[in-house]
Amino acid sequence: MHNAQRMVHQHQRKRIIICLVLGLVVVVATLAICFFLNKTTHRAERLTLQQQTRHALDTTLAPLMALQLPASLFTGSCPDASLKLREYVVARPSLRAVALVQNGEVGCSSLFGERHVPLNSRQPWFPSASVYIWLQQDKLLPQHDPVLAIWLPTSADGMSGSLQVVNISYLADLLWATQSDSGAKLAIDVGDTWFIHGQGLTQNLVPQPGESISTVQSSIPGISISLIGPSITRLAIRDLPSQLPLALLCSLFAVWAILITTTKRLSFIRELQTGIAGKEFVIYCQPLFNSATLKCTGVEILLRWDNPRQGPVSPETFIPIAEDVGQVASLTRYVLYETAIRTACFPEEADFHIGINVAAHHFQRGEILDDIKQYWSTQKPVQQLVMELTERDRLEDNDIQYIAAMKTLGVKLAIDDFGTGHSSLQRLEMLKPDILKIDKSFVTAIGSDAVNTPIIDLIVALGHRLHIDMIAEGIENHEQARYLREHGVSTLQGFLYGEPMPVEEFSEWLARYEQAGPSPAGE
Template identity: 45%
Template sequence: MQTAQWIIKRYRRRRAIVSVSVAIVALIFTLTFRFISERNLNHHRITAFTQHAVNALDQLLLPLAAGRNTLIPLVGQPCAGVHLQLLKQAASLQTVRAVALIKDGILYCSSIFGSLDVPIKQVQSLLPTREPLLMLSTDQTLLKGRPVLIMWYPSSKDGQDGVIEAVNIDLLSDLVLEPQVPLITQAVLSVSGKHLVHGKGIMTTLPPPVNESAYRRASTHFPFSVSVSGPGAAKLALLHLPSQLPLALMISLLTSFITWFATASRMSFSREINQGIVGREFELFCQPLLEARTLKCDGVEILLRWHNPRQGWISPEVFISIAEEHNQIAPLTRYVLTEIQQQLHFFPDDAHFHIGINAAPSHLRNGELLRDLNQLWFNHHPMQQLIIELTERDVLFEMDSRMVQDLRHRGVKIAIDDFGTGNSSLAWLEQLRPDVLKIDKSFTKTIGTDAINSTITDMIIALGQRLKIELVAEGVETPLQARHLRLRGVNTLQGFLYAEPMPIKAFPAWLAEHRETPPTRQNGDALPFTRG
């Protein structure tokens, strides 16, 4: 059988599962987010590196391209007359190693060596050409074997005349092509089928990268491109991921704690009770109360039964105790009052027939119960006598006792339910001066035994009679108990000997049968989780 502790433990377990699940999701999400962020950052660094290299080379070559309009008119003029001008042009462009003029395929004037008479093909085998040309080559004059970037601009239709500008690309490569390990392990400048690899010189072919990724960006101004290779943005991000684990664990733990506290109200049995009230899942049962001597039914006690569509039958001992812990007794009492008004026609329309409703003393505070009764009971002007049964489990305050007097003035009887099981029974009698005492079934079942509680039962009966309070015995299950209680002057009997709790709509049939035949203990299986 389910208990309140078992229900609460299960809901806490569900909350724990949800919190751990959220923590795992948060951990995975955080690591994924950090991985994606790191990968994107690495990719941005790679693209920024290549873009910077391309821009730097563009900024170098654009002034050279602009200066050709100054140099081309000098082709064919005597070297002695233009040499100084070549020197000034080379000096103005700091990265230019040399500027030379070619006439009829002969290099005849150089900014470095002055007048020359060298076939250009001996210096650069691909020259002269009819089209402008940008190419990587090696220096054959000043710093032999060092890489240079050659810009060729023809000045004649046959391509035999023109201007050469040689750029000290070896020095520039140290500035713009130096790799950024571990992200970039190799940077390459590719021009006209040749490749300048940083630290390795000019190569005609490049070996394919092994277990590395390559990225290439071409210039929009000149026929060259810059390529970089390395482990790849994703691979480096993955290698860097373990360093993000402490942060991810902190976030996941924080998320788990937040989830645990956020689900306190949403994933709790108290929320389940609220859903049951809103969804009208609770059903009203009633248990008849019989006059002890005539065995005439003179009233009923209203009981709640709950067949939760999500969890099945739930015992009142479970949901009532949890409702008390979470201050939900008042909403349940309002629910009972509302449902009774819709089913009041099942009961005799008789002022001597009483209907007992359980309420908590806390519901009396600040006049809350009186306001609820005004709205849900008195406004409908029912004929039946209303009895409010208060339990001793709550603490009784002075203001509550004054509210009890207000209820009594409105014609409501006050009963103490489960009398003798609380911590302050005598104090309740003094403050409330109730109309009815309901002897708890734990005392009734001891009748006829040698138990101390059997003596206490007789003392409770004597006390009630001395104070002229009506007495109701709960849990009467045997003729011996009924006889004992009747002989000692108990007014009303309630228990399985006469009737088990039944749905309200079944009460008229029971009442009709009871009037025609002597009452006996009903046979058959008890309803699930009954509570007398």
């Protein structure tokens, strides 16, 4: 019972550690997923914002780039021309002024009227026979606002044309009216000069630490649009605190699921150990018979659980679960002891076979040897103990050494359910078992399954070659018994001859069986 309590406490500690680790992993994983989703979202938002801004800029500037003023404005008087130019400017809010240039001189302006200012004295690139766009600080305008200037030549020598001045600050205000909450700034690049919204003109666009610049080209040659602001990674990290409740909620859900799962496991361990301590497990046995004489030569010990809290529990239910939670060794110890103190129910013959199942992991560190000595040998039984190694788990190579040590204690080894698990010819030569138990699935196939029946022949031939005794399980009819007898299987076990019974009833059953006089033919 102390072992049970220790295992329960160990399981509780493991359970708490697993829950804490899992909770932390789920929080980290959820935040990591949110981080990547945030990056994707902010990247898409920034791209969308750039595209919208570029579209708005192109839509605003395209009509200005396509301006074709009537020739009469260049040849008429300035008062008449300036009136037309003002009407043109008023219809375009972002346009600050339009000037007419003839023979290299600004002759008429919508803002100042008639003028005579040489353009080449102000602009080193003049004259130009192609469209030219630039940014500058116009000192003639109030507050020296930065402007975007557009030169559209009308003469082949580039000395005449129209000059449009766009209020770039006002234009940027219109473009950035629906800016996102990411804190990004708008920058418009023309040539080697940048206009940064809210700051003005600069020759160098240098991001601050933690900022990034993303640029997209305008459809108008020579102009690009950039967004300056916190990097996508920084924005994604900035959003994580608001997503922490989601991560904690996911973590709590995962921990809850683990708690529910481990509670069932822990409850079974407690239930199992309570059953062992309360002796709720009942020792049953099923007789084994010599195939030639049908004399009862031994028994296989079986376990039944009469659980007073849940009712009878089938071995097919509790044994696999016990194996899964690492408690099958506790059941084996229980069976060893309870059988050893009841050996008086069996014939006191040295060759009377008493088979008890053992799992492969019970051999680890020679644990099975200590248990045999403590729970079986101390009772000094006369009968032959046979440990039936189940095929469900593979016996590790470094545990095979304990088989030889077990045999020095006078205990034989049987391979249970042979043909359904990990055994092979090489494996048998290493294990050196004394007995092979043919699985009942092969026995059931006799006379009805043309595929499985030859397998029995191979198993029998293998046993004869290695000089290993064989027991066939699950005999239910005389045809199966006759086939196995004819093929040299020495021992039979099944409902045809004897059903499982409480150990205490075995001696009475054996007396009735021997009195009835079994038929060697088995019919």
